[in-house]
Amino acid sequence: MDFSYSDKVKMLQEKLTSFMEEHVYPNERLFEEQLNGQENRWAQVPPIMEELKEKAKKEGLWNLFLPESEYGAGLTNIEYAPLCEIMGRSIIGPEVFNCNAPDTGNMEVLARYGTEEQKRMWLAPLLKGEIRSCFSMTEPDVASSDATNIEASITREGDEYVINGRKWWSSGAGDPRCKIAIVMGKSNPHAPKHEQQSMILVPLDTDGVKIERLLPVFGYDHAPHGHAEITFHHVKVPKENMIWGEGKGFAIAQGRLGPGRIHHCMRLIGTAERALEQLCKRVQNRVAFGKRLAEQGVVHEWIANSRVEIEQARLLTLKAAYMMDTVGNKEAKTEIAMIKVVAPTMALNVIDRAIQALGAAGVSDDFTLAANWANARTLRLADGPDEVHKAQIAKLELRKYRD
Known part of the structure; x- marks a missing residue:
């Protein structure tokens, strides 16, 4: 490589x-x-x-x-x-x-x-960049880390599809520029498990679409982007709005989430680098108990551990990206799952050390650390929680040793 x-x-x-x-x-x-x-x-x-x-x-x-x-x-x-x-x-x-x-x-x-x-x-x-969009998959009433649990319905009626259901954490739906949602729902509950779902395009100004509320994350509302809870009540869209075809929703989700997961990891490495940079700059000129923080042994340990963890995460991210390019997303699924577990935890560790080094300033809005910590913490859930990825990694590892 x-x-x-x-x-x-x-x-x-x-x-x-x-x-x-x-x-x-x-x-x-x-x-x-x-x-x-x-x-x-x-x-x-x-x-x-x-x-x-x-x-x-x-x-x-x-x-x-x-x-x-x-x-x-x-x-x-x-x-x-x-x-x-x-x-x-x-x-x-x-x-x-x-x-x-x-x-x-x-x-x-x-x-x-x-x-x-x-x-x-x-x-x-x-x-x-003229408009923005949102992705409506997660639902409040089911464990949406298993996409086959999705209950929103997409029903064919003549030349239209009718959508009914409740979604939440539809990121971006609060933005005044958000014009279109990709909605995942169940189009055929009697089909094989992974062919029951479909994805369909729903303009947000369609009758029956209602943004019920915008959900804060650790107190941050992320305006004007936001994370919306949306109800779809007998929403009708043309049959031409179906993406790829009925029953392709789960396959599309897998194709969509692979690149999205690694993009989050790439960004988190940048977030962690900036946090370490803020830590190192701050400890140069702060004095406690007679010497600069940069001379304290515990601070040396924070800095060293942060550099090691960032480099490890970057190398794993690059390996996953390399495999996506050379053998395809499907063959790279183990590496994508691994980095999706590693990167958010790494970023949280580095940001937390930076917050500790900055003291009270670290949890204020004067620095970017608090907001970045909240964002990194959500990414242990977004695009699949750690536990789902770890289960997949373990299954793929065990498969190597079957008779």
């Missing part, structure tokens, strides 16, 4: 790093100020975000995901990994470059499985 970066990737790394330092980091606080200065935090996107997006487009730092696709930058997963890491150093970073979840996953679904009309209607404006 060769993890050296091509000249193209090195150039993009330099451009991204410069852009982050010149435009993104200095405007993180302005983003929050503009957001909080509005009467309704959900009604309008802070103007600075659209300004940054236009700058990123002009710099050619746009749609860097979608490996080997006519719609993206033509990068492989292993080429995209170090770039995604740089974007992940800021909570607002991924959106600036149109590389933010859940839009990336939804664009991948449309690019891979969508009809030409679906691509024209929804993929094209998503790629331009």
Whole structure:
């Protein structure tokens, strides 16, 4: 495995790093100020975000995901990994470059499985950053880590499908730019277990779609993005809105979540790097009990452990990306599962040490650590909890030793 970066990737790394330092980091606080200065935090996107997006487009730092696709930058997963890491150093970073979840996953679904009309209607404006989308799979009444539990119904009636059900944690649905949802539901309860589900496109302004509430995460509402609980009451959409075909929902979910999982891990490595950077800078000039924190043995241990854990996670991420590129997502499922377990825990450990080093400042809004910790903690659940991935890893490992 060769993890050296091509000249193209090195150039993009330099451009991204410069852009982050010149435009993104200095405007993180302005983003929050503009957001909080509005009467309704959900009604309008802070103007600075659209300004940054236009700058990123002009710099050619746009749609860097979608490996080997006519719609993206033509990068492989292993080429995209170090770039995604740089974007992940800021909570607002991924959106600036149109590389933010859940839009990336939804664009991948449309690019891979969508009809030409679906691509024209929804993929094209998503790629331009003109609209946003949400992904409605998780339900409050069932254990949604097992996607076959999904109970929302998708029923064919003539030339339409009728959707009924309740979803929650539909990330992005609070955004005023969110126009379309990909909804997963059960279209045939009598089919084989993994062919009962379908995915369908539902415009959010369709009659019967109602956002019931927006759910905070550890007290963060993530406005104007948000995580919505949505009810679908006798919602009718044209039959042409079905993605790929009836009974393909579970297969689409597996295809969608593989790249999404590794993108989260790439971003978490960037988050952890920034946390370690904040730790190291802070301990240089803080004095306690007669010497700088940087001279305290326990702080040395925090720094050393953090560097070791970050490097381990990065190498496993690169291996998973390499395998996705060379043998395909299906063959790389063990590595994808492993990094999805490792990366969030690693990031939580590093961020926690940085918070400890900064003391009370670490849990404040003056630094990015508290918000990043909350985000990293959710990623031990999002796209499948740790326990599901560990069970898969164990099963695949045991399979090697069967007679």
